[in-house]
Amino acid sequence: xxxxxxxxxxxxxxxxxxxxxxxxxxxxxxxxxxxxxxxxxxxxxxxxxxxxxxxxxxxxxxxxxxxxxxxxxxxxxxxxxxxxxxxxxxxxxxxxxxxxxxxxxxxxxxxxxxxxxxxxxxxxxxxxxxxxxxxxxxxxxxxxxxxxxxxxxxxxxxxxxxxxxxxxxxxxxxxxxxxxxxxxxxxxxxxxxxxxxxxxxxxxxxxxxxxxxxxxxxxxxxxxxxxxxxxxxxxxxxxxxxxxxxxxxxxxxxxxxxxxxxxxxxxxxxxxxxxxxxxxxxxxxxxxxxxxxxxxxxxxxxxxxxxxxxxxxxxxxxxxxxxxxxxxxxxxxxxxxxxxxxxxxxxxxxxxxxxxxxxxxx
Numbered sequence: 108x109x110x111x112x113x114x115x116x117x118x119x120x121x122x123x124x125x126x127x128x129x130x131x132x133x134x135x136x137x138x139x140x141x142x143x144x145x146x147x148x149x150x151x152x153x154x155x156x157x158x159x160x161x162x163x164x165x166x167x168x169x170x171x172x173x174x175x176x177x178x179x180x181x182x183x184x185x186x187x188x189x190x191x192x193x194x195x196x197x198x199x200x201x202x203x204x205x206x207x208x209x210x211x212x213x214x215x216x217x218x219x220x221x222x223x224x225x226x227x228x229x230x231x232x233x234x235x236x237x238x239x240x241x242x243x244x245x246x247x248x249x250x251x252x253x254x255x256x257x258x259x260x261x262x263x264x265x266x267x268x269x270x271x272x273x274x275x276x277x278x279x280x281x282x283x284x285x286x287x288x289x290x291x292x293x294x295x296x297x298x299x300x301x302x303x304x305x306x307x308x309x310x311x312x313x314x315x316x317x318x319x320x321x322x323x324x325x326x327x328x329x330x331x332x333x334x335x336x337x338x339x340x341x342x343x344x345x346x347x348x349x350x351x352x353x354x355x356x357x358x359x360x361x362x363x364x365x366x367x368x369x370x371x372x373x374x375x376x377x378x379x380x381x382x383x384x385x386x387x388x389x390x391x392x393x394x395x396x397x398x399x400x401x402x403x404x405x406x407x408x409x410x411x412x413x414x415x416x417x418x419x420x421x422x423x424x425x426x427x428x429x430x431x432x433x434x435x436x437x438x439x440x441x442x443x444x445x446x447x448x449x450x451x452x453x454x455x456x457x458x459x460x461x462x463x464x465x466x467x468x469x
Contacts, residue, residue, distance in 0.1 A: 140229075152234075153266055155225030156200045160255045171197065195251065199431070200224055204456075205236045206427035207449035208434045212404055213442030219243030220402050220447035221254035221306075223262040227270050233456065235314045237265040238449040239282070242326050242402040244305035244375055249293055253304035256293065257286035257376055261310055275312045279321035279387050282310055287376045287383035294378035305377030308385070309344065309400050313451045318398055321385035323347060324375045327406050331416040332396040333423035340396070340412035343388055347374035397423055397452050401433075404446035408437045426450035 130137050130144035130151070137144055141151055169176050175186035183189065195218040198209040204226050211218040221241050228234035239258040243250025261282040268278035286308055294303035307324025320328040325346040332339040345351055352373045353363035363369060376383055397419055409415055418432050429450040437446045 150270075152227055152229065153225065153270060154202060154227075155262055155266060156202070156223050158259050160195060160221060160259075161198050195221075198222070199427070201427045202226060203230075204233050204426070205238055205449065205451045206430050207238065207240075207400075207447070208430040209447040210404075210434050210438065210442075210445065212445050213438055215443075215445055217251065218445045219245070219250040219254060220404065220445040221251070221258045222400075222447050222449050223255075223258035224449060225262050225266045227266060235269045235312065236451050236455055237262055237269065237310070237312050238398075238400055238451055239265070239286070239308070239310045240326050240400040240402060240447050240449050241286075241309075241376075242307040242324070242404075242445070242447070244307065244372065244377070246301055247303065247305040247377065248301045249304045250306065252293055253290045253306040253377070256289040257306050257308055260285040260289035261308070265310065265312060269312060269314075275314070275317065275319035275389065276387050278312060279310060279319055279385060283308060283321055283323065283376075283383065283385040287380070290376045291378050303378040305375045305379070307372070307402070308376050310385070311398050311400055311449075311451060313398055313453055313455055315455055317389060317391050318343075318453065319387065319389045320344060320398075321387045323380075323383065323385050324372055326400070326402050329399040329401070329412055329415055330390070330392065330396055331399055331412065331419055331423075332392075332394060333416075333419060334395075339394075340416040342410075342412055343390070345386070347372060347386075349373050392453050395423055395453060397426070397429060397450050399429070399433075399451075400449040402445060402447045404442075404444035405433055405437045405448055407444060408440040409433065424452045426452055 128137050128139055130149055133147040135144055135146040143150055170184035172189040173187040175184050177185040179185055196211040200207045202224055205224045207222045207224055209220050209222050224238045226233050226236040239261040241254035241257045243254040264282040264285045265278055290304050307326040309322040309326040309328050312319040320343050322344045325348055328343040330341055330343055349371045350363040350369035354360055420428050430448040433448050434446050
């Protein structure tokens with residue numbers, strides 16, 4: 108498998124197929140069961156968020172504070188006067204069967220997290236959902252570009268691989284390799300006083316029966332069981348930190364936690380990374396729930412699986428509501444870091460009609 112997306116991928120969705128059955132790229136009429144648009148050739152079974160993330164000039168439709176629908180040209184609400192987030196300050200993606208939010212938080216000057224989402228199939232019968240969340244490493248150069256480039260490259264490969272007969276583990280490894288190559292290309296573009304671009308990485312492939320997770324760094328994946336099964340929720344990843352590295356070498360957890368660099372990253376994606384290969388885990392859930400990907404801006408406040416599961420909506424099938432509620436909870440607790448959350452309900456099945464994949468960035 109190559110690290111470059113196929114021709115179909117350059118035509119991948121930035122907007123799900125609408126109920127009136129027109130091609131999202133050229134607006135030509137298409138049949139409900141068509142796989143490709145006969146006019147422009149677009150693959151109608153691949154759906155994904157916009158490559159490159161949101162348009163920096165995009166504005167949210169309503170005020171994030173009072174929900175008023177009129178924002179002036181300088182980005183202030185005409186009712187309450189609150190300044191609205193700009194560019195990547197707050198990104199909201201809703202693809203129906205998967206959704207995500209990336210928020211600057213309350214203390215950082217900019218958002219260096221990123222996410223990319225996608226799914227394969229028809230609206231009434233999704234085959235597979237994929238998601239990638241990345242956290243640009245602080246004090247590295249072009250961290251926001253590193254995280255976005257890694258997320259986009261990985262989702263391209265995941266969608267391409269899973270639209271065929273690829274093994275999920277192989278697809279996960281190939282996606283991480285593509286993400287690593289994307290970050291390394293940024294380093295090749297010039298000298299970087301702060302160190303080469305770098306990012307953490309976590310991905311998910313969710314199909315009809317199984318979940319496959321891949322990660323590098325301290326961005327996490329959780330399994331959040333629905334309802335009375337909430338006690339079966341668990342973290343699916345182990346942070347690649349210096350403390351956990353010491354524990355793996357035989358040092359006691361107490362001694363490792365007391366190390367001066369206990370919380371420092373031991374692994375990441377970047378030109379100076381020792382090992383860009385992801386750690387991979389696959390499992391088969393024994394009931395309904397939600398696969399959650401997030402950066403440390405969330406788990407730094409809400410790290411307990413049962414605590415996170417308590418934020419699931421009744422029934423557990425509202426990915427956008429889950430992502431927004433958890434993001435708000437992290438902000439209410441201080442929002443000291445960028446916060447990114449992606450939510451995928453399991454089992455994969457047709458969800459409510461999504462809003463357009465969008466970014467809330469007034």
